[in-house]
Amino acid sequence: MTPELAAFSDWTxxxxxxxxxxxxxxxxxAALLLFRSASGGLPAVQPSRLLHDLARVNLLSAALxxxxxxxxxxxxxxPLPYPVDRFVPLALLALSFLLDIKGGKASPxxxxxxxxxxxxxLIPSIESRTLFxxxxxxxxxxxxxxxxxxxxxxxxxxxxxxxxxISGGVRWLSWLCLGLLPLWQFIAxxxxxxxxxxxxxxxxxxxxLSRLLPDxxxxxxxxxxxxxxxxxxxxxxxxxxxx
Amino acid sequence: xxSRAAAQPFLWTLCxxxxxxxxxxxxxxxxLVGGGRSLDVSLWPGDLLFRADALNVAxxxxxxxxxxxGLPVFAGPHNPVxxxxxxxxxxxxxxxxxxxxxxxxxLFLLGWEVVGLSLWLLLQSVGWPGNLRRAAVAIHLPGLLLxxxxxxxxxxxxxxxxxxxxxxxxxxxxxxxxAVVLVRCGYWFVTGWQQSxxxxxxxxxxxxxLAAPFLLAKAxxxxxxxxxxxxSLALMGAAALLGVLFASLTRSVDxxxxxxxxxxxxxxxxxxLAPLSPLAALGATAFLLVGALWLTMATLPYRGAxxxxxxxxxxxxxxxGALDARYRMVAALLLxxxxxxxxxxxxxxxxxxGTGLFGSVRVIPITCGLILLVGLVIFPQAAVEWVLRPVVxxxxxxxxxxxxxxxxxxxxxxxxxxxxxxLAALPATGIALALFLTCVLLYWLRGLARLITPTPAISRNxxxxxIALETHAE
Numbered sequence: 001m002t003p004e005l006a007a008f009s010d011w012t013x014x015x016x017x018x019x020x021x022x023x024x025x026x027x028x029x030a031a032l033l034l035f036r037s038a039s040g041g042l043p044a045v046q047p048s049r050l051l052h053d054l055a056r057v058n059l060l061s062a063a064l065x066x067x068x069x070x071x072x073x074x075x076x077x078x079p080l081p082y083p084v085d086r087f088v089p090l091a092l093l094a095l096s097f098l099l100d101i102k103g104g105k106a107s108p109x110x111x112x113x114x115x116x117x118x119x120x121x122l123i124p125s126i127e128s129r130t131l132f133x134x135x136x137x138x139x140x141x142x143x144x145x146x147x148x149x150x151x152x153x154x155x156x157x158x159x160x161x162x163x164x165x166i167s168g169g170v171r172w173l174s175w176l177c178l179g180l181l182p183l184w185q186f187i188a189x190x191x192x193x194x195x196x197x198x199x200x201x202x203x204x205x206x207x208x209l210s211r212l213l214p215d216x217x218x219x220x221x222x223x224x225x226x227x228x229x230x231x232x233x234x235x236x237x238x239x240x241x242x243x
Numbered sequence: 244x245x246s247r248a249a250a251q252p253f254l255w256t257l258c259x260x261x262x263x264x265x266x267x268x269x270x271x272x273x274x275l276v277g278g279g280r281s282l283d284v285s286l287w288p289g290d291l292l293f294r295a296d297a298l299n300v301a302x303x304x305x306x307x308x309x310x311x312x313g314l315p316v317f318a319g320p321h322n323p324v325x326x327x328x329x330x331x332x333x334x335x336x337x338x339x340x341x342x343x344x345x346x347x348x349x350l351f352l353l354g355w356e357v358v359g360l361s362l363w364l365l366l367q368s369v370g371w372p373g374n375l376r377r378a379a380v381a382i383h384l385p386g387l388l389l390x391x392x393x394x395x396x397x398x399x400x401x402x403x404x405x406x407x408x409x410x411x412x413x414x415x416x417x418x419x420x421x422a423v424v425l426v427r428c429g430y431w432f433v434t435g436w437q438q439s440x441x442x443x444x445x446x447x448x449x450x451x452x453l454a455a456p457f458l459l460a461k462a463x464x465x466x467x468x469x470x471x472x473x474x475s476l477a478l479m480g481a482a483a484l485l486g487v488l489f490a491s492l493t494r495s496v497d498x499x500x501x502x503x504x505x506x507x508x509x510x511x512x513x514x515x516l517a518p519l520s521p522l523a524a525l526g527a528t529a530f531l532l533v534g535a536l537w538l539t540m541a542t543l544p545y546r547g548a549x550x551x552x553x554x555x556x557x558x559x560x561x562x563x564g565a566l567d568a569r570y571r572m573v574a575a576l577l578l579x580x581x582x583x584x585x586x587x588x589x590x591x592x593x594x595x596x597g598t599g600l601f602g603s604v605r606v607i608p609i610t611c612g613l614i615l616l617v618g619l620v621i622f623p624q625a626a627v628e629w630v631l632r633p634v635v636x637x638x639x640x641x642x643x644x645x646x647x648x649x650x651x652x653x654x655x656x657x658x659x660x661x662x663x664x665x666l667a668a669l670p671a672t673g674i675a676l677a678l679f680l681t682c683v684l685l686y687w688l689r690g691l692a693r694l695i696t697p698t699p700a701i702s703r704n705x706x707x708x709x710i711a712l713e714t715h716a717e
Contacts, residue, residue, distance in 0.1 A: 004653035011654050011673040019677055054692035063681035067674060070681075082654045083668045087562060087578065091555050092674070094582040098548035101589050108492075111586035115579040126575045129566045131559070131658075131667035239571050 010081040015070070022077055022192055023177065024070030031199060032169050038207035040163045053166050062167035064096035069174040075184050076192030085131035089178060090118050096171050109159045109217070113152050113224050120148035120231040121178045127238035135185060141241065142182045144234030149179030150206055152227035157210035158220035176202060253329035254318055258608075261311035261336055265304045272300045279636050283346065283402070294346040294402055297633035298464060301532070302457055303343035309450060309535040310336055312608035316539055317446035327368055328443065334361035335447060339454060348389070348398040351461060356386050358454065362447045369441045373434060381430035385423040389458075392419040401461040402640075409466035409640040411518075417472030420458055421479045421511065428452045428507045429483075435500040436490055446538060449503040453534045456507055459514040460528065463641035467518035476515025477570055483508035488580050491587035498588045499541050502550050505584045506534030509554075509577065513561045516568045517638070521645035522658065523564030524638060525631045529557040532630070533619065539612030542605065547589030553616055554581050556623045556669070560648075563658050563667040567647075621675040624650045 018024055036044040043049060068089040073079060097114050123145035124133035135142050153176060161168045180198060189195060213219040272295045275282050281296035310332065318324055324332070334357060341354030359382035367375060392398070396416050403409070412420075431448045440448055459476070468476060487504045490496055513527025533553040540549050558577050565573035619626050628650055635645055647666070649657045655670035 002653075004651065006653070007651055008653035008673070008676075011670065012676060015673065015677055019680060024681075048696070051692045051696045054689055055696050057685060057689050059682055059685050059689065060678075062685055063678050066681045066685075067677045070677060071674070080670075082651065082657075082670045082673060083665055084670060084674075085667045087559055087667065088669055088674070090578065091551075091559070094578070094585075095548060095551055095555075098551050098582075098585055098589060099545060101547070101586065111583055114586070115583040118582055119575060119579040122575060122578060125566070126571045129569070129571065130664075131563055131566070132665070235575055239575070 007082065014078065014080050018070040018077060018080075019067075023072060023074045023195075024066055027192075027196070028066065028069055028170065028173065031173050031203070032166070034200065035169055035173055035203055035207070036163070038204055039157055039210065044163065057166045058100055061096045061099040062165075062170055064092045064099070065167055065170035065174050068092040068096070069170065069177055072174075072177050072181065073184070074177070074192070075189035075195050083132070086121065086125050086133040086178075086181075087131045089174065090121050093171055093174055093178075094118055096167060100165065100167055107159055109220055109224060110156065110161055113155045113159065113161075113227070116224060116227050116231055117149055117152045117156075117175050117179075120145045120152060120227065120234065121175070123148075123231065123234045123238045124182055126235065127241045133182075135182060138182070138186055139237065139241075141234045141236075141238035144230050145238075146179050146182060148227045148230035148234060149175060150202070151223055151230060153179070153206050154210045154213070155220050155223035155227055157207065158213060158215075158223055159217075173199075173203075176206070253326055254315060254324045257324065257329050257332050258311045258314060260333070261307045261314075264336065264340070265307040265311060268300055268304050268307070272303075276300050276633070276637075279633070279639075281402075281637070284344075292346055292350055293344045294400075295344060296464070296637040298460060298528075298637040299343045301528075301630055301634045302454075302460075303340055305532050305535050306339040306343065306450065306454065307336060309538055310339075312611055313446055313450075313535075313538040313541075314443075315608050316542055316605050317442045324443065325368070328365060331361045331365045331368065332447075335450070339450075342454060342457065345461075346400050346402055348393055348401065351401065351458070352386055352389055352393075355454075355458075356383065358451055359383060359386070362444070362451050365447055366440075366444050369444050371441060371444055373438050378430075378434070381426070381434075385427045388419060388426070389423050392416055398462075399465055401464045403464060404466070404640055411467050411469040412462060412465075412472060414469060414472050414475070416462075417468045418475055420462055421476045421515075424455045424458060424507070424511060425479060425483060427455045428504060432487070432490070432496070432500055432504045436493070436496050439495075439497055445497060445499055449499050449538055450535070452500075452503040452507050453531055456510040456514060456527070456531060459511070460531075460638065463514065463517055463524070463638040465640045467641035468515070473515050473518055473568075477512055477565075477573060478515075480508050480510075480512030480515055481573060481576060483511060484576065484580055487584060491584050498546060499538065501584055501588050502537055502541075503534055505581060506530045506537075506554075509557065509561060509581070510534075512573055512577070513557075513564065516561075516565055516570055516573065517642045519568035519570075520564035521635055521643050522560050522567060522648060524635045524642045525627070525645055525648065526557045526560030526562075526564055528631055528634050529560060529626070530554065533557060536612060536615055536619075539608050540616065543609065545589075547585040547587070549616060550588055551582060551585035552620050554585070556619065556626065556671075559667065559669050567666075621672060623656060623669070623671050624652055627656060 033045050071084045071089055094114060124135050124142050125131050127141045128134055276295055276297045281294060284293040286292055338354045338357030342351055345351035345354055363379055363382055396413055431452055487508055491501055510527040510530045513523045517524035537550050537553055558581050562574040562577050635642055647658050654673045658667040660666050
C-alpha cells in the first residue's frame with residue numbers, strides 16, 4: 001500500500017467512530033434533542049415535529065455542520081491521524097450557514113453574528129500564531145474569546161437560528177463545542193463524561209439566558225454588540241502577545 | 244433572423260478562440276516552464292520583450308479560459324454580442340495576453356492600457372449611462388502614474404536578478420504600484436456602487452479588476468518589497484477589504500463586483516506579505532485565480548456559498564502566511580470578513596439582466612466551472628502542486644520557496660514550521676469523505692422522514708427558486 005493510500009485509510013478508520021458515535025452521530029443526536037427542548041420547549045422534540053424538520057433538512061448544510069463537530073479534538077476519543085486546525089471547522093460552519101440562506105432568507109443579524117463567532121473562535125490562533133490555536137494556560141484573550149462565543153450564541157438564539165432547522169441546531173452546537181475547546185487544553189480529561197457534562201451545562205445556561213431576555217430584535221442586537229465588544233477585547237491582547 | 248440568433252456566431256467564435264488560446268498556451272508553454280524553467284523571447288536581437296514562466300502561463304491561461312467560459316454566462320438575452328463587441332472582447336484577450344507575458348514594465352503598461360481602452364469602448368457600445376469621460380480618466384490615470392514612476396525611478400524588467408540577491412523595490416515604486424492597483428479597482432467599485440453595469444460590461448469590469456493585482460505579482464518576480472513597503476501594501480489591502488465589507492452592508496453593489504473587489508483586496512494583502520511568507524503569495528495567487536473562476540458561476544443561486552468554498556484554500560493560506568509574518572490582524576480579519584461578504588453576495592442582484600437564463604448556452608461553462616470548483620475544494624493538493632507552487636517558485640526574486648507547505652496526496656495539506664511543529668492542517672480530501680458519508684446517511688433519513696410524515700407535498704416556488712415542503716396535518 002502506498003503511503004498516501006495508507007494515510008487515507010488511517011484517516012477513514014479514525015473518522016468513523018467520530019462521525020457516528022462521538023462527538024458526531026449518537027452523541028450529537030442526544031445533544032441536539034436536549035438543545036431543541038431547552039430552546040424551543042417540549043413541542044420542539046415531539047416526533048412529528050422532528051420528522052417534519054428532518055424531511056425539510058438541507059442535506060449539505062447539515063452534513064457540513066455534522067462533519068465540523070466530528071472533527072473537533074474532543075477528549076475521550078483518539079486524535080485524528082492527520083490533524084485538523086481551528087480554521088477548518090470554522091470555515092465548514094460558515095459554509096453551512098451560507099448554504100442555508102438561499103434566497104436571502106437569513107436576517108443580516110445572523111450574518112453579523114456568524115462573522116463575530118468566527119472572529120472570536122480564531123482569537124486563540126491569533127495569539128499563538130498558528131491556526132491550531134493551542135495555548136498552555138488560560139489568557140485574557142482565550143477567556144474573552146470563549147465568553148464572546150457564548151454571548152454570540154445567545155444572540156443567535158434570539159435571532160431564531162437553531163430552532164428553525166436541524167442544520168441550524170447542529171451548527172449552534174458545533175459553535176458551542178468550538179467555544180469550549182480551550183477548556184480541554186487546560187484540564188486533563190480522560191473520558192467523554194466531563195466534556196458531555198460541560199456541554200450540557202453550557203447549553204442549558206445559554207438557552208436559559210436567552211429565555212430570560214425579552215423577545216424581539218433589540219435583545220439580539222444588544223447580545224451581538226456585547227459579543228463583538230468581548231471579541232475585540234480578546235483580540236487586542238492576542239494581537240500584542242509576544243509569541 | 245432574430246438579434247439573439249444573429250449574435251450567437253460571434254459569441255461562440257469568441258469562446259472557441261479563447262478556448263483555443265488557452266489550450267495553445269498550455270500545449271506550448273507547460274512543458275517549457277515545468278521545473279521552474281522560463282523562456283525569454285525577443286522580437287529583434289538584444290531586446291527581450293516577452294517572458295514565459297509558470298506565473299505568466301498560469302494567468303494567461305486563466306484569463307483566456309475565463310473569457311471563454313464567463314462570457315456566455317454574462318451575455319444576457321437582451322444584449323447579445325454584436326460584431327463590434329466581439330472585436331472589443333478580442334482586443335481584451337490580446338491586451339491580457341500582453342500583460343501576462345510582458346517582460347518589460349512599459350510593455351505591461353501597454354497591454355493594460357489596451358484592456359482599459361477596450362473596456363471603455365465596450366461601455367460606450369452598450370450604452371452605459373455613466374460618465375464616460377470620467378471613466379476614461381480613471382482607466383488611464385493609474386497608467387500615467389505608473390509611467391511617471393518608470394521615468395523617475397526606472398523599474399527593471401519583470402525577471403529574476405542575474406546572480407546575487409535582488410535589491411528591494413524602492414518605497415516610492417512599491418507605494419505607486421499599490422496605489423495604481425487600488426485606483427484602477429476602486430473606481431469601478433465606487434462607480435458600480437452608484438450605478439449598475441450592463442452584464443457584458445460587468446464581466447469585463449470584473450476581469451479588469453482581477454487583472455490589476457497581477458502587477459504586484461510581476462514585480463515580485465524581480466525583487467521583494469522593503470519592510471516598510473510590505474507593511475504599506477498590507478495596510479492598503481486591509482483597508483480595501485474593510486471598505487468592501489462596509490460597502491457590502493448596503494444593497495446597491497453587484498455580487499460580481501463584491502466578489503472581484505474582495506478577491507483583489509485579499510490578493511493585495513497576500514502579495515504585500517509575500518516576501519515575508521511564501522504562503523501569503525500562494526494564497527494571493529489563488530484568490531486572483533478563483534475570483535476569475537467564480538465569474539463562470541456568478542448567476543447560480545448559491546453563489547455566495549460557492550465564492551466562500553472557492554476562497555477557503557486561499558484564506559487558509561493567507562491567514563497562516565500572515566501569522567508567520569507576524570501580521571496577526573490580517574489573519575484575524577480575513578475569514579470573518581470573507582464569510583460576511585459571501586453572506587451579502589448570496590442575495591445580491593447580478594447586473595441589469597444577468598439573472599435571466601440564456602437557454603442552454605450557460606450550461607457548458609457553468610458545468611466546467613463547477614467541475615473546477617469541486618476539484619479545487621475536494622482535492623486542493625492538485626491546485627497547490629500543479630499551479631500554485633510553480634507560480635510562486637517563479638517569483639524567485641521576491642518570494643522564498645514555500646517549503647513549509649507539505650502535500651499529502653491522500654488526505655490534504657499541512658504547514659510545518661522549520662522546527663517541524665505542525666502550524667496548520669487542511670485535510671480537504673479526508674473531510675470530503677466525511678461529508679459524503681454524512682450526506683448519504685442524511686439522505687436516507689430524510690427519505691424515511693418523508694415516507695413517515697403525513698402526505699408531504701413539495702411545491703417549487705419559482706420566484707426565489709426554493710423548494711417549500713408543505714405538510715398537511717391530518
